[in-house]
Amino acid sequence: MILQKLSRIAFVLVLATASSSLVAQETFTIRLAETWGPNSPILGETPRNMAAMAEKMSGGRLKFRIDSSNKHKAPFGIFDLVKGGQYDMGHTASYYYKGSIPNAMYFTTVPFGMIAQEQYAWFYHGGGMELMEKVYRPHGLLSFPGGNTGNQMGGWFRDEIESVDDLDGLKMRTPGFAGEVMSELGVAVTNIPPGELYSALEKGTIDALEWVGPALDFNMGFHQIAKYYYSGWQEPGAEVQFLINKKTWDKLPAELQEILRVSMRTAAYDMYTQSTHESGVAWDRMKEDYPDVTHKTFPPEVIEALREATNKLLAEEAEKDELAREIINSQRDYLKQVRQWTNISDKAYLNSISGE
Amino acid sequence: MILQKLSRIAFVLVLATASSSLVAQETFTIRLAETWGPNSPILGETPRNMAAMAEKMSGGRLKFRIDSSNKHKAPFGIFDLVKGGQYDMGHTASYYYKGSIPNAMYFTTVPFGMIAQEQYAWFYHGGGMELMEKVYRPHGLLSFPGGNTGNQMGGWFRDEIESVDDLDGLKMRTPGFAGEVMSELGVAVTNIPPGELYSALEKGTIDALEWVGPALDFNMGFHQIAKYYYSGWQEPGAEVQFLINKKTWDKLPAELQEILRVSMRTAAYDMYTQSTHESGVAWDRMKEDYPDVTHKTFPPEVIEALREATNKLLAEEAEKDELAREIINSQRDYLKQVRQWTNISDKAYLNSISGE
Numbered sequence: 001m002i003l004q005k006l007s008r009i010a011f012v013l014v015l016a017t018a019s020s021s022l023v024a025q026e027t028f029t030i031r032l033a034e035t036w037g038p039n040s041p042i043l044g045e046t047p048r049n050m051a052a053m054a055e056k057m058s059g060g061r062l063k064f065r066i067d068s069s070n071k072h073k074a075p076f077g078i079f080d081l082v083k084g085g086q087y088d089m090g091h092t093a094s095y096y097y098k099g100s101i102p103n104a105m106y107f108t109t110v111p112f113g114m115i116a117q118e119q120y121a122w123f124y125h126g127g128g129m130e131l132m133e134k135v136y137r138p139h140g141l142l143s144f145p146g147g148n149t150g151n152q153m154g155g156w157f158r159d160e161i162e163s164v165d166d167l168d169g170l171k172m173r174t175p176g177f178a179g180e181v182m183s184e185l186g187v188a189v190t191n192i193p194p195g196e197l198y199s200a201l202e203k204g205t206i207d208a209l210e211w212v213g214p215a216l217d218f219n220m221g222f223h224q225i226a227k228y229y230y231s232g233w234q235e236p237g238a239e240v241q242f243l244i245n246k247k248t249w250d251k252l253p254a255e256l257q258e259i260l261r262v263s264m265r266t267a268a269y270d271m272y273t274q275s276t277h278e279s280g281v282a283w284d285r286m287k288e289d290y291p292d293v294t295h296k297t298f299p300p301e302v303i304e305a306l307r308e309a310t311n312k313l314l315a316e317e318a319e320k321d322e323l324a325r326e327i328i329n330s331q332r333d334y335l336k337q338v339r340q341w342t343n344i345s346d347k348a349y350l351n352s353i354s355g356e
Numbered sequence: 357m358i359l360q361k362l363s364r365i366a367f368v369l370v371l372a373t374a375s376s377s378l379v380a381q382e383t384f385t386i387r388l389a390e391t392w393g394p395n396s397p398i399l400g401e402t403p404r405n406m407a408a409m410a411e412k413m414s415g416g417r418l419k420f421r422i423d424s425s426n427k428h429k430a431p432f433g434i435f436d437l438v439k440g441g442q443y444d445m446g447h448t449a450s451y452y453y454k455g456s457i458p459n460a461m462y463f464t465t466v467p468f469g470m471i472a473q474e475q476y477a478w479f480y481h482g483g484g485m486e487l488m489e490k491v492y493r494p495h496g497l498l499s500f501p502g503g504n505t506g507n508q509m510g511g512w513f514r515d516e517i518e519s520v521d522d523l524d525g526l527k528m529r530t531p532g533f534a535g536e537v538m539s540e541l542g543v544a545v546t547n548i549p550p551g552e553l554y555s556a557l558e559k560g561t562i563d564a565l566e567w568v569g570p571a572l573d574f575n576m577g578f579h580q581i582a583k584y585y586y587s588g589w590q591e592p593g594a595e596v597q598f599l600i601n602k603k604t605w606d607k608l609p610a611e612l613q614e615i616l617r618v619s620m621r622t623a624a625y626d627m628y629t630q631s632t633h634e635s636g637v638a639w640d641r642m643k644e645d646y647p648d649v650t651h652k653t654f655p656p657e658v659i660e661a662l663r664e665a666t667n668k669l670l671a672e673e674a675e676k677d678e679l680a681r682e683i684i685n686s687q688r689d690y691l692k693q694v695r696q697w698t699n700i701s702d703k704a705y706l707n708s709i710s711g712e
Contacts, residue, residue, distance in 0.1 A: 053618050057413055059611040112709060115702050117473065117632055124626070125633035151701035214697065231704035255415040259615075262409050266618055269625040270480070276473055277481035279701070280694035287696075295700050297708050307709070338636035340643075341570065342706065344651050345507035345635070346471050348587035350703045352653050353468060353663070 028252060029063045032089040033082070035075045035096070038068040042215060042274055043240065046147040047091040050242070050267035057259045079104075082243045083139050090243040091146055095176055102317075103135045106327045107143070109152075109238040111178055111310040113331060116148040116237035116272050118338045123239075126334040131327050142249055144264045146241040147271025150279060154230035154298065155210030156201070156222040161230070161298060164305045173197060173209035177313070178234035184309035194220075201225050210234065214286060215278035223286055223293045231297045233306055239268070384608060385419045388445040389438070391431045391452070391596075394424040398571060398630055399596065402503040403447040406598070406623035413615045435460075438599045439495050446599040447502055451532055458673075459491045462683045463499070465508075465594040467534055467666040469687060472504040472593035472628050474694045479595075482690040487683050498605055500620045502597040503627025506635060510586035510654065511566030512557070512578040517586070517654060520661045529553060529565035533669070534590035540665035550576075557581050566590065570642060571634035579642055579649045587653045589662055595624070 032051070036044040051064035067087070069075035078090035079097045095105035107128070114122060122128040123145055136143040155174065161167065168186035179189040192200050192209075200206045202225050209226075211217045223229065242264045249257065286293055298306070318325040388407070392400040407420035423443070425431035434446035435453045451461035463484070470478060478484040479501055492499040511530065517523065524542035535545040548556050548565075556562045558581050565582075567573045579585065598620045605613065642649055654662070674681040 053614065056614040057611055057618060059609075115705065117629070120629045121633040121636070124629055151705050153701070213701065229700075231700050231708065233705065233708065236702075236705055253415075255413055258409065258412040262413060262618060262622055266622045266625070269622070273473070273476045273480055276694065276697070277477040280477070280697040283697050283700065284693050297704050300708075303708050337640050338632065341632070341636040341639050344585075344587055344639065345509070345569065346592075347703070347706045348653050349471065349507050349589065349592055350698065351707070352587065352589065352656075352659050 025059075025061055026253075027061045027063065028256065029065060030088045030248065031086075032064055032066045032091060033072045033074070033078050033087040034066060034068055034090070035078055035092040036068060037075075038070055040068070042149075042271060042278060043091075043147070044068065045274070046240070046267050046271040047242075049270055050263045053266060054259050054263040057263070058256060062256055062259060078243065079139075079141075082245050083141055085245055085247065088245050088248040091240065092243065093238070093240045094143070098176070101135065101139065103321065103324050103327060105177060106324075106331060107132050107135070107239065107241065109235040110314070110331060111181055111234045111236075112307050113236050114335050114338070115342070116150055116239070118335065118342060119148075119237045119239060120145070120269075121338055122331065122334045126338075127330050128334075131323075131330060134323060135327075136243070137246075140246045142244045142246055144242045144244075144261070145239050145268040146264065147239065147268045148275060149212055149216075149235075149238045149240075150272060150275045151213070152232045152235035152238055153210070153213045153217070154232040154234065155208055156217070156226035157208040157228040157230060157296075158201075158204075158226045159207065160228055160296065161302060163299065164302055167302070167305075170208060171206045173200070173206050174234070178210070180313055181234070181306060181309045184312070185305055198222065198225070212238075213275070213279050214282035215275060218282040218286060223290050227292055228294055228296050231295070233298065233303060240271075242268075381415075381417055382609075383417045383419065384612065385421060386444045386604065387442075388420055388422045388447060389428045389430070389434050389443040390422060390424055390446070391434055391448040392424060393431075394426055396424070398505075398627060398634060399447075399503070400424065401630070402596070402623050402627040403598075405626055406619045409622060410615050410619040413619070414612060418612055418615060434599065435495075435497075438601050439497060441601055441603065444601050444604040447596065448599065449594070449596045450499070454532070457491065457495065459677065459680050459683060461533060462680075462687060463488050463491070463595065463597065465591040466670075466687060467537055467590045467592075468663050469592050470691050470694070471698070472506055472595070474691065474698060475504075475593045475595060476501070476625075477694055478687065478690045482694075483686050484690075487679075487686060490679060491683075492599070493602075496602045498600045498602055500598045500600075500617070501595050501624040502620065503595065503624045504631060505568055505572075505591075505594045505596075506628060506631045507569070508588045508591035508594055509566070509569045509573070510588040510590065511564055512573070512582035513564040513584040513586060513652075514557075514560075514582045515563065516584055516652065517658060519655065520658055523658070523661075526564060527562045529556070529562050530590070534566070536669055537590070537662060537665045540668070541661055554578065554581070568594075569631070569635050570638035571631060574638040574642060579646050583648055584650055584652050587651070589654065589659060596627075598624075 032047055034047055047066055054062045074081060076096045078092035081087045082090040093108050095108040098105045132143050171188045173190055173192050174182055175191050183189050197209055198221055201209060201222060211220060314328055318328045388403055390403055403422055410418045430437060432452045434448035437443045438446040449464050451464040453460050488499050520541060527544045529546055529548050530538055531547050539545050553565055554577055557565060557578060567576060670684055674684045
């Protein structure tokens with residue numbers, strides 16, 4: 001009633017000032033749960049970057065309350081918290097939910113899959129968003145890319161890996177799908193909480209571990225113990241994600257939905273850019289402070305064995321489930337096309353000036 | 357006076373409805389001039405993507421009138437049109453204005469410089485934005501990244517280039533700084549309007565030409581004449597730009613400034629993603645329809661000569677002008693750091709799975 005009266009006043013005002021309108025504006029507070037702990041660099045900065053953009057663009061009509069894992073106590077339960085409506089939004093990684101929603105894992109990254117930029121092209125132009133919607137919609141959720149770590153490193157190894165035989169019996173921390181692939185080659189795969197990783201490596205409980213890349217590895221100190229830092233194969237472009245409960249989304253007027261969509265999209269790209277920067281800074285510093293750290297790539301024989309094991313496991317998943325097959329095929333076909341372009345552009349360029 | 361009265365009414369309403377506010381909202385129409393012709397793919401889609409986001413997020417308070425080059429008749433005069441206030445915004449490329457604002461050219465791309473992702477890291481975390489502001493602010497302009505073409509190809513050649521001698525006397529269309537570098541090696545550099553390029557190549561008026569990459573080269577048809585398609589060295593990550601007249605910017609309220617900033621930033625990233633996609637599609641189709649098109653990379657001897665000539669010309673520019681020196685040094689130092697990371701991540705990964 002009050003609103004109705006005011007919109008008539010607004011209408012009169014528009015006529016009077018030509019370029020002004022008067023609108024009654026509802027505000028919304030979005031509760032967001034993140035997987036990460038408080039003050040988590042890069043990963044934790046991303047939902048805050050998103051929130052800052054959305055709050056400012058909406059003139060304060062969108063507000064956010066972001067809870068870290070110390071608050072909600074469920075770092076790997078974000079999917080359930082948002083599905084159940086305890087939170088409106090989440091910032092997490094799809095592949096943490098292999099148990100409850102198996103087909104989600106492909107939207108983070110896949111061993112021997114696309115690098116970040118190729119994967120953004122797949123999400124936004126190659127059918128990726130539509131497939132992600134197929135997976136999440138039945139749970140009453142919307143999902144959006146939430147930031148890329150860049151190409152993750154293969155990990156820190158106390159000893160060199162010169163052949164497939166060197167992997168047999170190796171004790172290594174490497175979770176998720178990559179862990180399953182490693183198991184196929186005889187690696188004794190373990191998962192150890194982050195806080196205990198350094199001492200596990202130091203005491204020899206594990207011989208190797210995979211974490212993220214220089215930007216996030218540096219503070220963990222692994223380079224003080226394990227001297228061989230291998231390039232990766234297992235997470236060529238790990239994309240975290242925003243989850244939104246569809247009921248929250250549907251409550252928002254069109255302009256706030258667009259503000260949220262664009263803020264998430266920009267924050268995701270921004271995280272990839274920040275990861276690139278911080279990785280460069282950290283790797284530079286690591287080499288300076290610890291000159292005995294040696295960068296290595298796995299020999300072709302090892303790469304080939306890892307790839308065969310990956311293909312075997314993906315084929316098994318594709319066999320079991322129709323939607324899994326659709327996603328795996330879409331990613332494989334898209335990669336085949338876009339990689340030809342990557343090869344004659346950035347790869348050819350970087351190789352032709354190999355002095356750097 | 358009317359506004360003052362209404363904000364008091366608005367205040368009362370906020371108290372009454374708890375989560376609503378009432379705001380008098382001015383609308384703005386932004387006139388944007390683009391370098392590109394009407395319906396220009398990718399490049400022309402980018403300011404429209406920006407405008408669509410900004411209009412929707414602002415609930416119609418920001419509106420855009422975009423004029424293509426057929427309208428304003430000054431494809432390479434966007435800098436002057438926005439500086440002079442005939443337009444509020446422009447979408448163009450910094451390196452077109454080497455004549456009137458020489459230090460602008462470094463913000464598009466530099467031969468043997470950073471690839472797109474490295475360059476975004478430099479813009480947003482390595483001091484690039486601050487240097488760009490130093491260059492444009494004295495002209496009453498703000499400048500923002502406006503979209504990346506990805507790594508541009510070295511061009512279409514009728515004959516193979518096997519040595520530096522093969523460049524001597526070669527007639528080639530390649531504009532800008534890359535043209536100057538080519539001249540140093542004896543190339544007879546010419547510039548020819550886009551509409552006449554195909555027939556110039558066909559008639560032998562030129563032996564080679566450089567355009568963009570598969571996505572934009574395909575419709576030009578060069579692959580029907582010149583069979584050797586070389587990887588690039590001259591524009592490893594060409595970023596176009598948005599220009600805004602500072603007087604227009606200052607008129608906007610804070611939330612509309614943020615909407616404009618974020619829309620430009622997202623549209624820029626989006627263009628890079630679209631370029632990646634379209635390049636993959638076009639290169640795939642080109643190879644299928646024209647199997648005699650051969651991809652080549654310049655031999656190391658040629659790359660080395662091009663790099664030496666590039667360094668010589670950059671050193672001359674740095675010698676002449678203090679701000680040029682500051683920009684060149686910033687880009688060189690940043691590249692040195694970030695490239696080490698690119699080398700152990702994407703480059704090492706792409707090389708280790710070289711079967712693709």
